[in-house]
Amino acid sequence: MTRNSPPIVRQRSYIDGAWVEIQDSGRPLCDPNTGEVRQQKLTTSPEDIERALAAAHRFDQTGAIREFPLAARAAMLRDFANTLDRRQDEIALQDSINTGCPIRTARIVASSLGDRVRSAIQEALDLGESVDLGTAEHPVKLLRRPLGPAVIIAPWNVPSFTSSGKVAAALLAGCPVLLKPSENTPSGVQLISEMLVSAIESHGMPRGYFQLIQGGSSIGTLLTGDRRIASLVFTGGVETGRSVAMSAASALAVMQMELGSNNPAIVRADADVAHTAASLVQGTTRINGQWCEAPGKILVHESLHDDLAEAIRLEFASLRIGDSLDEETQLGPLAFERHRDALRDEVARLQQLGGRLLGAEELPTLGGWFLNPGVVVGVAAEEATTELFGPLLTMHSYSDEEVALQQANAPSGGLDAFVFSADTEAAMTLASRVRAGEVRINGTFMSDLADGSQQTFWGSSGIGGHGLQHGVRFFTGDRVVGVDKGNFAL
Numbered sequence: 001m002t003r004n005s006p007p008i009v010r011q012r013s014y015i016d017g018a019w020v021e022i023q024d025s026g027r028p029l030c031d032p033n034t035g036e037v038r039q040q041k042l043t044t045s046p047e048d049i050e051r052a053l054a055a056a057h058r059f060d061q062t063g064a065i066r067e068f069p070l071a072a073r074a075a076m077l078r079d080f081a082n083t084l085d086r087r088q089d090e091i092a093l094q095d096s097i098n099t100g101c102p103i104r105t106a107r108i109v110a111s112s113l114g115d116r117v118r119s120a121i122q123e124a125l126d127l128g129e130s131v132d133l134g135t136a137e138h139p140v141k142l143l144r145r146p147l148g149p150a151v152i153i154a155p156w157n158v159p160s161f162t163s164s165g166k167v168a169a170a171l172l173a174g175c176p177v178l179l180k181p182s183e184n185t186p187s188g189v190q191l192i193s194e195m196l197v198s199a200i201e202s203h204g205m206p207r208g209y210f211q212l213i214q215g216g217s218s219i220g221t222l223l224t225g226d227r228r229i230a231s232l233v234f235t236g237g238v239e240t241g242r243s244v245a246m247s248a249a250s251a252l253a254v255m256q257m258e259l260g261s262n263n264p265a266i267v268r269a270d271a272d273v274a275h276t277a278a279s280l281v282q283g284t285t286r287i288n289g290q291w292c293e294a295p296g297k298i299l300v301h302e303s304l305h306d307d308l309a310e311a312i313r314l315e316f317a318s319l320r321i322g323d324s325l326d327e328e329t330q331l332g333p334l335a336f337e338r339h340r341d342a343l344r345d346e347v348a349r350l351q352q353l354g355g356r357l358l359g360a361e362e363l364p365t366l367g368g369w370f371l372n373p374g375v376v377v378g379v380a381a382e383e384a385t386t387e388l389f390g391p392l393l394t395m396h397s398y399s400d401e402e403v404a405l406q407q408a409n410a411p412s413g414g415l416d417a418f419v420f421s422a423d424t425e426a427a428m429t430l431a432s433r434v435r436a437g438e439v440r441i442n443g444t445f446m447s448d449l450a451d452g453s454q455q456t457f458w459g460s461s462g463i464g465g466h467g468l469q470h471g472v473r474f475f476t477g478d479r480v481v482g483v484d485k486g487n488f489a490l
Contacts, residue, residue, distance in 0.1 A: 005038075006090075006094055006096075008039050009187040010190075011187075011190055013052075014193060014197055014210070014211055015055070019197075022045065023042060023045055024043075025041045025215065025216065028040060030336070032333040032335055032336065032369045033324055033366050033368040035337070038097070042186075042214055043183070043216065044219060049213060052178055052211045055176075055208035056149035056177075056208050056211065057149060058208060059176040059206060059208035059209060060149055060175075064206040065146060065176075065209070067206070068174075068203075069129070070125065070128075070174075073124075073171060073172055074125060075203065076199050076202075076203040076205065077121055077172065077199070079199045079202070081113075081115075081118050081121075083195045083198070083199065084114040084164065084192070087195065088107070088110040088111050088114070090191060091188045091192065092107040092109070092110035094187035094188040094190075094191060095109070095158075095159060095185070095187075096332075097325065098185035098186070098335065099287070099290065099324075099335045100288055100333040100335050100368075101324060101332060102330060102332050103325050103326070103327060105287060110160065113192075117164055117165070120172055120471060120472060123169070123472050123473075124172035127476075128144065129143065130144065134483070137483075138482065143479040144173075144478060145478075146175040146476060147231050147476060148176075148230030148231070149229050150175040150177050150230065150231045150232070150233070150475055151229050151232050151233070152170065152179045152233045153224070153236070154182060155182060155236050157287060157389075158287065159185045159188055160192055163192055163193075166233050167179055169474070170233075171209065171210065172472050172475075173474075174475075174476075175230070176208050177211070178211050179213065180213040180219060183214070183215055183216040184335055185335060193210075193212045196210060197212075217240070224247040224251075225251065226251060227251040229248070229251055230253055231253055231256075231474070232244070232257075233257075233474075234255070234258075235257070235258045236259065237259060237260050238460050241260075256462075256463060256464035257457070258457060258461070258464070259457070259461055259462045260387040260389065260412075261414050261461040262386065263293065263295050263296045263387075263436070264298075264407070264408035264417050264418070264434070265295045265298045265299065265419070266299045266401075266420070268401070268419070268420065268422075268423070268426070269303050269304060270423055272422065273304060273307050274311060276420040277314075277315050278315055279420070279442070280295050281316055282444055283295045283445075285319065288331060288335075288391055289388070289391040290334065290339075290389055291446075292387075293416040293438075294444075295393065295444055296394070297381065297394050297407075297413075298375070298394065298395040299398055299408060300396070300397055301397070301399070302397040302399050305397040308395070312358070312359075312375045312395070313374065313375065316359035316373050316391075317359060317360050319373065321364055323366060333369040333370045333371075334369045334370075334390060339369070339389070340370075340371055340390075343371055343388060343392065344371065347376065347392065350394065351376075353380075354378050354379060355376040355378045355394075356377055357372065358374050358375050358376075359374020360373050371392075373391035373392060374391075374392065375393040375394065376392065376393070379394065381398075381407040405430065408435075409435045411459060412460065413436055413458075414436055414459030414460060414461030414462075415436060415437055415438070415462065416438050417431070417434040417436040418439065418440050419434070419441050421442070424441065435459065437456045437465060
């Protein structure tokens with residue numbers, strides 16, 4: 001392959017209506033394919049963060065958004081969506097070089113961004129800004145008003161996808177937004193933010209409506225613990241999520257969190273082995289396994305264990321592993337070295353307990369943050385509690401389906417789950433007992449199962465979900481205003 005690395009994206013912050021230069025954190029941002037340093041990670045200064053918080057608070061307190069009703073906000077975001085369409089390949093290249101996601105997958109995700117924003121626009125228009133509840137004599141209105149300053153902390157695995165949708169929803173609600181991407185994958189979000197700022201400025205919208213903050217967890221703490229923040233959206237790991245939630249709780253901010261989940265798959269005795277193996281490997285290698293809805297812990301009937309293990313091994317071994325920018329690559333590197341090393345450590349822990357890793361053995365000679373993908377067999381299900389968040393599965397046999405169900409409902413799950421079976425009715429009955437927001441039967445795809453089927457987050461997998469109440473609606477509060485009845489009736 002002839003490799004042309006994407007251009008370096010200049011990191012900046014957008015504070016109170018102006019682009020500002022930011023500080024060197026002293027940590028490198030590397031190409032995950034080679035391990036070579038591309039640029040330094042940069043961080044917004046505490047002084048500029050205070051300016052940003054003050055600007056968002058001022059925007060909210062002065063009611064600046066009243067000059068720009070929903071129709072005006074929607075028009076601005078339509079322009080933004082059109083720009084996302086035109087520049088989707090630039091975004092895909094930056095996300096691929098930041099996250100290690102194969103470019104062909106990154107392009108699919110980037111191609112959806114414009115429509116993601118348009119869906120939020122339609123959602124906002126359907127919701128509206130007010131509802132008449134009274135009469136001509138006693139007018140009463142239910143007003144939907146922005147909650148106030150919103151902090152959105154984007155994840156490193158699908159940074160542009162999460163940022164574009166959540167920011168659009170908050171802006172449509174009329175909230176001033178402070179967006180902080182991950183310091184590990186800032187480039188695609190930087191591009192998107194520049195496109196959004198261009199749309200905001202061209203429509204003459206006020207300062208403080210949108211601001212971009214850069215940096216690591218310490219910068220996030222400055223944002224989430226501030227009492228001027230009304231709402232918080234966070235996507236990330238469980239332990240970090242707990243810390244963020246404790247910080248935001250002190251400000252009594254409303255929260256929406258999508259956290260980790262060690263998603264179980266129950267494979268019944270009548271399942272098709274070849275189809276199950278292909279689906280599981282496809283699911284756990286999508287975005288290199290770095291997505292929160294991937295299958296993780298496989299609970300298979302003992303009669304199929306060995307056959308399924310071998311079929312999964314062959315599926316992993318057949319993958320084309322390579323540079324994320326190679327059009328033929330099916331599995332790229334992990335996003336950053338620390339994540340790769342943590343997964344190696346977890347595999348080593350399982351091997352010390354008697355586990356064996358079955359899968360691909362040959363890795364590219366590129367350097368970088370590549371990991372041997374595969375399935376770990378030979379350990380008890382109780383030992384496999386960690387969400388691997390990479391191209392790895394653990395597999396455990398069962399003889400009693402009730403025991404498998406108990407293991408599937410372990411505290412580390414709650415987001416997605418899977419059931420494989422030739423008996424659809426039996427699979428539906430079993431799936432209905434799994435404690436997860438979404439349980440897929442005989443598949444591991446990313447798209448919603450049906451219109452209106454967006455899941456909620458169960459247990460430690462998060463707060464909220466993907467439904468309409470967690471979109472534009474999440475960022476609004478209801479206010480009832482009207483003429484009282486004018487008598488002493490209760």
